[in-house]
Amino acid sequence: MTTSRLPLARVLTMLLLSFTTGLPAQVSGDEGMYLFNELPAELLQERHDFEATAEWADALRLSSVRFNVGGSGSFISSDGLVLTNHHVASDTLHKLSTPDRNLIEDGYLAKSLQDELKAPDLELNQLVAILNVTERVNAGVSTDAVSEEAVKQRRAVIAEIEKESFDETGLRSDVVTLFGGAQYHLYRYKKYTDVRLVWAPETEAAFFGGDADNFEYPRFNLDATIMRVYEEGKPAKLDHFLRWNRNPLSEGELVFVSGNPGRTQRIFTVAALKFLRDDRIPYVLDYLRRKEILMQQFGLEGTEQARRARDELFGIQNARKAYTGMLAGLQDPQTFVAKRGREDRLLSELKKDTELADLAMAWSAIEAIQDDKRAMLDQTVSLRSTFAELAMQIVLLASEELKPNAERLRGFTDSSRESLMQELLSTAPIYRDLEQVKLADEISRLAIHRGVEDNLVQEILAGKGPRERAAALIEGTRLDDVEVRKELIEGGHNAVFSSQDPIMILARTLEPEYRIIREKNEQIEERERQAYAKVSQAITALEGTSGYPDATFTLRLAFGTVKGYSEDGKWIDPTTNFAGAYQHAESHKGQIDFDLPQSWMKAKDQVDLQAQLNFVCTADIIGGNSGSPVVSRDGELVGLIFDGNIQSLTSDYLYSDEQARAVSVSGVGILEALRSIYDAKALADSIGK
Amino acid sequence: MTTSRLPLARVLTMLLLSFTTGLPAQVSGDEGMYLFNELPAELLQERHDFEATAEWADALRLSSVRFNVGGSGSFISSDGLVLTNHHVASDTLHKLSTPDRNLIEDGYLAKSLQDELKAPDLELNQLVAILNVTERVNAGVSTDAVSEEAVKQRRAVIAEIEKESFDETGLRSDVVTLFGGAQYHLYRYKKYTDVRLVWAPETEAAFFGGDADNFEYPRFNLDATIMRVYEEGKPAKLDHFLRWNRNPLSEGELVFVSGNPGRTQRIFTVAALKFLRDDRIPYVLDYLRRKEILMQQFGLEGTEQARRARDELFGIQNARKAYTGMLAGLQDPQTFVAKRGREDRLLSELKKDTELADLAMAWSAIEAIQDDKRAMLDQTVSLRSTFAELAMQIVLLASEELKPNAERLRGFTDSSRESLMQELLSTAPIYRDLEQVKLADEISRLAIHRGVEDNLVQEILAGKGPRERAAALIEGTRLDDVEVRKELIEGGHNAVFSSQDPIMILARTLEPEYRIIREKNEQIEERERQAYAKVSQAITALEGTSGYPDATFTLRLAFGTVKGYSEDGKWIDPTTNFAGAYQHAESHKGQIDFDLPQSWMKAKDQVDLQAQLNFVCTADIIGGNSGSPVVSRDGELVGLIFDGNIQSLTSDYLYSDEQARAVSVSGVGILEALRSIYDAKALADSIGK
The missing domain is CATH 2.40.10.120 (Thrombin, subunit H)
Structure with missing residues (x-):
């Protein structure tokens, strides 16, 4: 099956956190995932009448x-x-x-x-309107802002636009980054x-x-x-x-x-694809295989356990098979011959053009960014279990809602609150046995990445092995009760930060490091946005617009013909x-x-x-x-x-x-x-x- | 099931190549895997009459x-x-x-x-005699030899002892390293x-x-x-x-x-156990999970494919479960409290004793060795498929047999020849479909570790993706024919080095790098042997002999009582x-x-x-x-x-x-x-x- 983004959504969202989107190469054949506000009318007319x-x-x-x-x-x-x-x-x-x-x-x-x-x-979201807000977003970011400042400025202007739209229409309002950062559109959705x-x-x-x-x-x-x-x-x-x-x-x-x-990365430079090929995808595959075996093992314990694990296991297997195929393609030297050929051509043409020559620096900037991304690969303190993720969201929410709307992290602004609550107060069952196995595995994984001697790891282990520690955490938590979560959320910062629920305490222990890592990733993303915006500009100038941005889990129109193959x-x-x-x-x-x-x-x-x-x-x-x-x-x-x-x-x-x-x-x-x-x-x- | 060393033997032997063995801590309860020539007579008398x-x-x-x-x-x-x-x-x-x-x-x-x-x-081997040859082995190695020279000298004296014994008795003769390098015993086996x-x-x-x-x-x-x-x-x-x-x-x-x-590592220092915990076992587990999924996927293709993959899959699953348990134990902080306590005591006592104080340097030597082992973790060019392994053995044999017996790599001396031939000329079926899948995966893995741009990887890929390349290699090889292997081996260096079989060419391409890596690993092992021999000496001097060396896949006697548990x-x-x-x-x-x-x-x-x-x-x-x-x-x-x-x-x-x-x-x-x-x-x- 095609990669659906959940139940693996959290997992993959985190793994793929800093994937940026952008503008693809010249289109060929029936290529293209078009924006509904920029449909390829001429192409459709010419090619398919x-x-x-x-x-x-x-x-x-x-x-x-x-x-x-x-x-x-x-x-x-x-x-x-x-x-x-x-x-x-x-x-x-x-x-x-x-x-x-x-x-x-x-x-x-x-x-x-x-x-x-x-x-x-x-x-469910029905897309009712699209507005181009590129100028307003860019006006909100000083052109000479260093990435730390730029992250804040961009976050602020986007939160402001979304809040205005939400207050005005009552509709879910998301600003979407397109063409790798060259355009920003406001999407308004009716929610069901x-x-x-x-x-x-x-x-x-x-x-x-x-x-x-x-x-x-x-x-x-x-x-x-x-x-x-x-x-x-x-x-x-x-x-x-x-x-x-x-x-x-x-x-x-x-x-x-x-x-x-959900996501394509056709704009990626050769350096970015190499990072995918040699680092990120192998890392993701190790992770997925780890989880696949874990869920299989849990399912072997009995038919009810198999039922509990099954949906997530399917998602993991699906993603593992998809990434394996992606890697196989990237490891084929022919893939890079094509990509490198085009990139060389672009760069040499850029250098001939005095007005555009500066844009070439974007490619070396992107190359440099890959090293930072490599260093961030196993920098995560997110423990991927339902309990731990709920607790971390609740902790972040409690801190974020004390800030002015424009300064909050994405996902915690006023306009996202309804969707966030839908998630935090879900009545879906949480299985303690499965949670325990997942949490033990996540703690073990964190201990591998940071080393058992790391202070944070020591604090999490609290003198126990990962399995015993997970057992104690699960034994003590009451977060599977929706009313308990509701009380915490409604109690705000005081309630959340004085809770003695062991998984709430765990989330508070992790929060400072989580914020540091998130901040670093967002700075990398900002640098990528700025660089890919230039790459887009260069491609548009030299090859003409291809008409569609890389995928962003927003509505697109594709077309083609019913056709067999050899x-x-x-x-x-x-x-x-x-x-x-x-x-x-x-x-x-x-x-x-x-x-x-x-x-x-x-x-x-x-x-x-x-x-x-x-x-x-x-x-x-x-x-x-x-x-x-x-x-x-x-x-x-x-x-x-x-x-x-x-x-x-x-x-x-x-x-x-x-x-x-x-x-x-x-x-x-x-x-x-x-x-x-x-x-x-x-x-x-x-x-x- | 307890870890059997094959069909995974090759895999695990390679992964665990530089595990050294040694002397355990003070024995407790029914602890102990005793040498048949050094049975714990007193202990058995006292404890069990x-x-x-x-x-x-x-x-x-x-x-x-x-x-x-x-x-x-x-x-x-x-x-x-x-x-x-x-x-x-x-x-x-x-x-x-x-x-x-x-x-x-x-x-x-x-x-x-x-x-x-x-x-x-x-x-099958029946152990008919054990001789202590420690003095002769040590006399063959200059005490001030740097590890490169020491590796050669030790290899030479061991080959000489084994050859003499074999010529004299006709029995399989193996020199076994015991107590981490403090003793060497010659084992003579009747072979079936x-x-x-x-x-x-x-x-x-x-x-x-x-x-x-x-x-x-x-x-x-x-x-x-x-x-x-x-x-x-x-x-x-x-x-x-x-x-x-x-x-x-x-x-x-x-x-x-x-x-x-097969192998225990109870003599390991805290530094060595940390390396196991944070690096080697996680690495091995990633590897095993990779192979587990690969074999599962192959088995899904049909009932006959499932049959072909099944035995190896069982071995992999067994190893994965065993390593997971080992890691869980090592990640329990209590394990290290005990290990560190004893090590601190030993070191502080050593320092008080002017005659023994120098031995303490062995612990820092072992700590330094862990960095080298870490760097070697993914340094392998061994492609784990039956074809590729057979070809590499044949290539090595052709080169090694031109050398004097004493200079050859372990496994290629005169006294090992019969056992090697038994393996190389096995009539066991080799399944091309399974080989192709394994070879593709191994090539992909090599490309991840060395990067696709690496010269050796480029040579192996020959312009193709791993899957296409593996298909071409399998298509062209005739190594599944025992007669073809026999002809190559009997034809010696000329036949082996002029063979146009694509997998023979592949093995020749890999051989120089294989030798470099093997040499580096053997030097690390020599340094470990020298250091652990000193650790053994210190433990014996301070705690008295515990009576049994770490396991070495040689015959041991253990004892205990039939006993339930809570x-x-x-x-x-x-x-x-x-x-x-x-x-x-x-x-x-x-x-x-x-x-x-x-x-x-x-x-x-x-x-x-x-x-x-x-x-x-x-x-x-x-x-x-x-x-x-x-x-x-x-x-x-x-x-x-x-x-x-x-x-x-x-x-x-x-x-x-x-x-x-x-x-x-x-x-x-x-x-x-x-x-x-x-x-x-x-x-x-x-x-x-």
Whole structure:
């Protein structure tokens, strides 16, 4: 599956903290993740004879949603139905499951509105407006500010813009850094925080083929889930939603993807890519493998433990496979031949141009920044467990809310407060046994990075080994009680800083060092922003604008055609069908994760075996696009993005349409499954209306 | 299971290359892995009222065998039967398996001598003599030699001693470094190289509970296999073998363990333990987790791939769990309090004693050595795949055999030639698909450690990514043909250095750097030997001799009593029985690796449910002891070591009899299983006779 940003979101956000975004190379083929306020009208006209009218684009934008857990989705009915991937919904399915109700494994179908299950902490965002605020942001930062000062100034002006917008509109308001720092846009979102589960298939259907088939093609997966947004306790009435196209797709057909790609780094210089290749990705992979084994081991302890670990384990395995593919691409010397060739050309042209020559310094600045990033790699005191992360957020909040809004850390300003509370007061269960194992591992990891003799480590261990210490911390905490967290938050600084909860004490112990490290990282990011803004400027001047910035987990439009490809001399058809799913199960009999669920086996005679199930297209997507609607020229839903093939794993830094493909569930297939397998005719009939 | 040294042997040997061995602290309780030529007669008399006569000890020694794959075993009949663990035999079971005959999963029983299956490359060693050659070794090394020169001199004198002994006796002759370099003993072994499989249970019985139960107790595992040694095509006639005790064990009973513990590091100074804790073990764990995921991923591709990967995967998982436990112990501040206390006392006493004061410098020398070891951690160009390792051995052999015997690298002297050939000309199958995956991973790993731009890495990649390059190398090699290897070896330097086999070319490319790194490591080891010899001297002078050196994968005697222990306030009985096995399966229903095999389920009514199956005792064991016989006062076999419990994982550097226990299969249980489950009455009847 394509990298969804949560349940691994915290982990990855932290690992990837200082990834900057920027402007890609010249576009080729169907490359591009376009801003909805800067759509490539000419390109679409020339290349695909398509006119992207404002009505068409607005309707699509307003039918698209972003999931705070790190994926995308779309509105598919006037009464609030939302379509996304099973693997985007799985965080919610996991949180709604109990020892006796395993929604991830068994799936779910609400027979009536009363049966729809409310997600404990899901937030969906609908993008209602975009404003360019670049000039105002830059005016707020002195051009000669050193990075420490620049960080503060930029933080202040952004907080001010967001607060003004929020106060004015009541909408979630985020300033987004684009083109690596060359532009700043204000995004206004309508938020939906009452989201309920309507239908989910079994994991055996959604993730058919498991880790082995992940990122592979041909595929036969029903990676789909349907939810519904509510307002004031009733299904939301929507003006914008996608109609459903009921025709099969043909090779060559033009399609569009409207979703929230998480992060690309196509603007990266050769030095930055080397750092990724030789340092950061190997570091991240060591980390992911560590967590993968940890969660596997926990799951071996029993079936209930396996259930508790499963969703996070899937996320980790998915990320590990994605990073492994990224690294393989970067370790191919050919990748660097291409990247270095272009960079050399740019630099030599820059040097010939007296007006632009100064910009070349940005490349050496970026090279120097890599050393600082390398030094920061294992500089973290964040203990990645739910308890420790909640406690740290509460501690930071208590200190931050004493400051003027403009001086606060990102995530703690007035305009982010609602979303932060949604997270801190989530009713999702926290499993003490799992928390203990994770916390012990995190303390052990910190002890490796800083050495056991380090003062902070000594303070954390308090004379015990990591396992014994974690056991004592978990034994003593009451943070799994939402009321306890609420009291602490409402009690403010006094309550938080006098709490005797051992994990609160732990968070307070870590806070000063956490702030130092965060500050250092933000300074590095500021230097990167300034440098990449110049790189963008140079590229625009010499190559003309490519039209789209690197991905920022904000709404983008991609496009492409339904198209097969050749692999090891064999032609891979762009579409698969239900017959293929049954054959695939048969030919992998006895292998783990290759059993179709009972529901499918029972329904075999009812299903239209020729109905399309999955398809590939050339649209430019990346992790975060999971759950994005795929629409036709007419703006009708034809599919649901859920993966990229193995050849697409290098898309992070290099787009290609030779073999790389986006993989979708076909809209036709979803309807067929609802009707013929899941006994959900009423739901199927209400879709698209 | 206790760490067996192979199939992971190569991997771990390399990772642990510069682990030195030495002299432990004062002994406590039943601590101690004693040399057969220096048995603790007084201690046994005083503590256990036992007289270890020469006859008793000789008979036990000559009934004990060492497996070249890294485990132990014993002779159990006059006609050549050998008992060891299933997990020691599994390397052979794997090599004898085919897609249609899965010996690891299904087990095996030879109905007649004709059915006994010959192991492709197993070598068993029976220790027939020990000679102290310390003076001669030390006389061969100038006392003021710098380490580079000392390495050569020591290598030369050891090769000379071994060659003389081999020429004189025809026996395998190994000089063993003991007490960290304070003593050198010459071990002479009778070799058995025709070893055949007689009986093995299913993995479901041998490794019941899988990775989850590994290193846990209570246990219910039949981790046993029976082989037979042959001479001149016939079952060997043995003068020494163990009689079988047919009585159940009782709490408090004295037992002895005769086996080959692989490695302990109880002499380690605080600085050396810190290096283990903060650097080496984390490094090894990253490596093991990397390989664990790699093998898991390969196994997901299909049932045959899973079979190919399984034995190595088990070994990796076992090592990963063992190292995780070791690290947990080292990260417990209490471990260092104890170690540091003793070290401080020693050093302060040394300083008071004018004759011994100089010895204190050994501690600072060892501290300095840790920095060099740290710098060498990722300095390796060994590509861990069967093909690459075979090729490197062949290349080294071709160069080494041109040198005088005394100047050759360890492993390439005349006296080691037979064993080396046994390995290089093994008929075990080599799986190209698995080799390709491993080689790609190793090339990628090398590229991470040295950087893709490194000249050697560039040469290896030859313009391709690691995966494509590995594919090309595997495509072109013929090294899986034993005849091809034989021709190369017999053709000598000319043949080896003109071979156009791509993996031979690869090995030649790596050889110069391999030699540089090996040389550096050997110099570090020499410095360690010299320093630890002084540490030994100081300890002996101040604390008196403790009587046993750190483990060296040579034959040792340990002793202890059958004894339960308390865990989380609960008393754990020292013995389990067959009834417990069936209950354990029942209470873990639905969990992976908790199914008993069909044979056990069918035989449930025939089995004596009260018969003992596993038991624990306080004897001091470690990895390499796997398969060791446990014998009674009378020298009769009562059990078979197969594991240590989780509390014993710190035994590497700290013995304790509070909770740490050795885990064995009971001799009674093996007989009961052979008779009532495996329909092997004839075999059961021939045991012990």
